[in-house]
Amino acid sequence: MEKLYTICIFTENTLGLLNRISGIFTRRRINIESLSVSETERKGISRFTIVFKSDEREKVEKIVRQIRKIIEVLAVFGYEDPDLVFNELAFFKLDTKNAAGAKQLLEGYKRAKVLFEDEQILIIEKAGTEEEIYSFFKQLKPYGILEFVRSGRIALSRSEKGLAQYLPEAEWAYNI
Amino acid sequence: MKNPSSDILTEKEIPATASATPLSGSEAVIRSLLEEGVDTIFGYPGGAIMPVYDALYHYQDQVNHILVRHEQGAAHAAQGYARITGKPGICLATSGPGATNLVTGITDAMMDSTPLVCITGQVFASLLGTDAFQEADVIGITAPVTKWSYQITDADEIPEVFAKAFYIANSGRPGPVLIDITKNAQVALMSKEFRYTKCKHIISYRPRLQPKQEQVELAARLINEAKKPYLFVGHGVLIAKAEEELKAFVEKTEIPAACTLLGLSAISSDHPQYVGMLGMHGNYSTNKLINEADLVIGLGMRFDDRVTGNVAAFATGAKVIHIDIDPSEINKIIPADAPVIGDAKAVLKALLPLVEKRERNDWLAEFKELDKEEYEKVIKEDLFPEGGQIKMGEVIHRLSEKTAGKAAIVADVGQHQMEAARYYRFKQTDGYITSGGSGTMGFALPAAFGAKVGSPEREVVAVIGDGCFQMTLQELGTIWQSELPVKIIILNNNYLGMVRQWQQLFFDRRYSFVELKNPDFITIAKGFGIDGMKITEREELDSALDTLISSKKAFLLEILVEKELNVFPMVPSGAPVSDIRLE
Ligand SMILES: Cc1ncc(C[n+]2csc(CCOP(=O)(O)OP(=O)(O)O)c2C)c(N)n1
Numbered sequence: 001m002e003k004l005y006t007i008c009i010f011t012e013n014t015l016g017l018l019n020r021i022s023g024i025f026t027r028r029r030i031n032i033e034s035l036s037v038s039e040t041e042r043k044g045i046s047r048f049t050i051v052f053k054s055d056e057r058e059k060v061e062k063i064v065r066q067i068r069k070i071i072e073v074l075a076v077f078g079y080e081d082p083d084l085v086f087n088e089l090a091f092f093k094l095d096t097k098n099a100a101g102a103k104q105l106l107e108g109y110k111r112a113k114v115l116f117e118d119e120q121i122l123i124i125e126k127a128g129t130e131e132e133i134y135s136f137f138k139q140l141k142p143y144g145i146l147e148f149v150r151s152g153r154i155a156l157s158r159s160e161k162g163l164a165q166y167l168p169e170a171e172w173a174y175n176i
Numbered sequence: 177m178k179n180p181s182s183d184i185l186t187e188k189e190i191p192a193t194a195s196a197t198p199l200s201g202s203e204a205v206i207r208s209l210l211e212e213g214v215d216t217i218f219g220y221p222g223g224a225i226m227p228v229y230d231a232l233y234h235y236q237d238q239v240n241h242i243l244v245r246h247e248q249g250a251a252h253a254a255q256g257y258a259r260i261t262g263k264p265g266i267c268l269a270t271s272g273p274g275a276t277n278l279v280t281g282i283t284d285a286m287m288d289s290t291p292l293v294c295i296t297g298q299v300f301a302s303l304l305g306t307d308a309f310q311e312a313d314v315i316g317i318t319a320p321v322t323k324w325s326y327q328i329t330d331a332d333e334i335p336e337v338f339a340k341a342f343y344i345a346n347s348g349r350p351g352p353v354l355i356d357i358t359k360n361a362q363v364a365l366m367s368k369e370f371r372y373t374k375c376k377h378i379i380s381y382r383p384r385l386q387p388k389q390e391q392v393e394l395a396a397r398l399i400n401e402a403k404k405p406y407l408f409v410g411h412g413v414l415i416a417k418a419e420e421e422l423k424a425f426v427e428k429t430e431i432p433a434a435c436t437l438l439g440l441s442a443i444s445s446d447h448p449q450y451v452g453m454l455g456m457h458g459n460y461s462t463n464k465l466i467n468e469a470d471l472v473i474g475l476g477m478r479f480d481d482r483v484t485g486n487v488a489a490f491a492t493g494a495k496v497i498h499i500d501i502d503p504s505e506i507n508k509i510i511p512a513d514a515p516v517i518g519d520a521k522a523v524l525k526a527l528l529p530l531v532e533k534r535e536r537n538d539w540l541a542e543f544k545e546l547d548k549e550e551y552e553k554v555i556k557e558d559l560f561p562e563g564g565q566i567k568m569g570e571v572i573h574r575l576s577e578k579t580a581g582k583a584a585i586v587a588d589v590g591q592h593q594m595e596a597a598r599y600y601r602f603k604q605t606d607g608y609i610t611s612g613g614s615g616t617m618g619f620a621l622p623a624a625f626g627a628k629v630g631s632p633e634r635e636v637v638a639v640i641g642d643g644c645f646q647m648t649l650q651e652l653g654t655i656w657q658s659e660l661p662v663k664i665i666i667l668n669n670n671y672l673g674m675v676r677q678w679q680q681l682f683f684d685r686r687y688s689f690v691e692l693k694n695p696d697f698i699t700i701a702k703g704f705g706i707d708g709m710k711i712t713e714r715e716e717l718d719s720a721l722d723t724l725i726s727s728k729k730a731f732l733l734e735i736l737v738e739k740e741l742n743v744f745p746m747v748p749s750g751a752p753v754s755d756i757r758l759e
Contacts, residue, residue, distance in 0.1 A: 011380070012380055016315055016316070016325070016327075019316060019319050023319055027320070058507070061507070062504070062507070062508060065503055065504035065508075066504050068504065071323070071324045071378065071381045072380050073380055074379070
């Protein structure tokens with residue numbers, strides 16, 4: 001059975017890394033479901049959050065080890081959903097003439113709000129998991145979605161350890 | 177740049193005196209190489225790398241630059257040099273086509289863990305991304321086939337990036353790195369004094385040399401418990417220069433040791449514990465008995481599919497110890513019961529006091545028993561044929577005897593490669609240099625002269641098929657110009673023999689585009705100022721090999737061999753290793 005896996009990669013902030021990382025997925029013909037890159041609390045260190053599906057945990061472990069090999073990669077962690085707190089953000093564009101109905105729908109939802117409104121368009125923001133966003137999408141559909149965008153997943157592990165505990169002193173070589 | 181030819185005309189002046197401070201980027205490049213102890217560069221000039229070539233002009237007394245005839249040749253030559261010296265091989269090429277011509281060699285080096293530092297010129301930084309003349313996204317193109325790469329756009333970066341490059345190329349699991357330098361960074365003066373500090377540590381890259389003690393202990397316990405342990409010796413042993421430790425280990429434990437294609441010569445072919453070569457065209461016993469072993473020890477090898485055949489049917493009765501410096505190799509193909517991450521030399525040293533001394537004559541005898549079968553069905557006829565045309569095997573056998581097993585054999589790809597691997601009796605380490613993981617035809621001729629440059633005292637013999645030879649034969653020009661006494665044997669069967677063999681065995685003899693109309697190789701060699709000789713008869717073989725070996729200069733010996741010879745034993749592609757065929 002296919003499952004979602006999330007990999008968090010901590011890297012030095014250098015050019016061309018995304019190319020190297022995505023190459024590892026391409027070679028194994030794995031489709032990346034979502035990707036987000038951001039800074040971390042540490043200077044010069046970036047964080048990649050990559051979500052993809054796999055039918056075997058073992059395959060994910062292989063990918064993690066392969067990514068670890070990239071010189072600028074400081075650490076890589078693989079997770080399943082229960083290990084994480086995660087979310088995405090989505091924006092929906094609607095015609096303002098449908099605003100009333102859409103706004104009414106918003107009332108029943110947490111973490112959904114109007115971000116922008118003028119005579120022509122209404123833009124709604126919804127935060128939540130992929131599933132929550134998908135179900136919101138279905139509810140909103142009758143009001144005519146002109147445009148829709150979703151951010152990639154961002155995630156933090158439920159472990160009590162912070163990045164500082166892993167970097168730079170800790171052992172991030174392969175531990176088996 | 178509008179007019180391509182203006183590329184060379186717009187060259188900027190760079191300071192002519194080597195000692196002037198501050199240094200130009202180009203000079204910093206050469207000085208960095210000198211700091212790393214580089215004595216040889218294999219390269220080919222062009223517009224985007226001309227400033228570096230100009231700087232090189234002033235350092236000819238300190239660096240030997242070998243002008244190849246195609247950048248692929250530079251990469252393979254650098255590989256040959258690296259494989260025999262253990263130092264990184266250096267390639268220098270221009271942007272665009274110069275850089276892309278390196279790619280085959282870089283890929284090959286990546287597959288075979290060979291340290292290379294490739295330096296490519298690049299268009300001015302201001303022109304990057306504009307499809308400027310001879311611009312290519314070399315960093316992008318080579319990302320999947322380099323261990324590391326970096327584009328320098330500022331002269332000040334040069335010393336630090338070079339130091340990093342050398343460290344990465346030749347530490348941990350070695351591999352090729354590429355430095356792309358834009359032309360402005362080559363011509364600009366550094367804004368600070370040139371200072372070179374060798375790199376010894378990169379925070380995000382920490383190869384483990386010393387194994388964890390508990391991993392070693394577990395491995396030792398499995399070894400001591402095993403009744404039929406079996407050791408697979410890979411390239412990692414040669415890279416780690418662990419031959420002595422390996423010898424001590426097998427002598428204490430009496431574990432039968434087989435080599436992978438790239439592990440050949442890590443242990444003498446005559447060693448009583450040596451049982452032969454693994455792999456598709458390895459020995460009969462070495463393959464057959466994999467499924468008899470109760471413990472398999474992979475030492476500096478990666479369970480390539482040419483070794484495992486059908487993975488599901490591989491080493492079915494065995495526990496597995498996998499010793500490798502690269503953690504990503506562990507569990508990649510074969511799950512390991514006891515992984516040991518570390519450098520082969522360090523691991524063997526740690527294992528040696530923990531393993532018990534044993535006699536394993538009965539187990540070893542099982543190999544010898546099957547060897548008899550292989551001898552009767554294959555080897556006898558390969559080495560001592562009673563008529564017919566010359567066979568590849570007998571050529572290698574005679575060569576092995578005449579060079580006392582001490583030459584460095586640089587083999588190309590195909591039947592001749594397998595016959596050379598099978599029948600040369602290696603008595604000196606680094607005795608077999610070939611393209612294993614990539615199987616790159618055309619590897620041998622340039623790799624051979626690279627090896628000769630790296631080890632001038634050693635007899636270097638290139639063993640090449642007629643097909644392979646025509647992939648890089650222009651490198652005869654390099655051999656001639658650089659006066660490199662490389663010995664070349666062409667085993668000519670007028671076929672792309674290995675492909676023909678597969679067509680014969682698996683495609684009902686449909687010989688689809690494998691027959692070659694060959695040129696007169698001797699005339700070609702002569703055109704390049706290289707002496708040569710062609711033989712067709714068995715009676716001529718001995719004296720021809722003598723002529724080849726005694727020649728003080730490069731020499732090409734073409735030997736017409738049996739046209740439809742097949743290499744056996746053979747594990748059919750994807751079959752279990754135990755299905756190895758003798759005919
Ligand atoms: C660059 C490249 N192209 C194609 C192949 C596929 N290939 C493997 S062996 C071989 C035949 C080699 O012929 P030859 O050099 O005559 O050697 P022989 O097998 O006859 O000894 C070919 C075409 C390859 N390995 N490399």
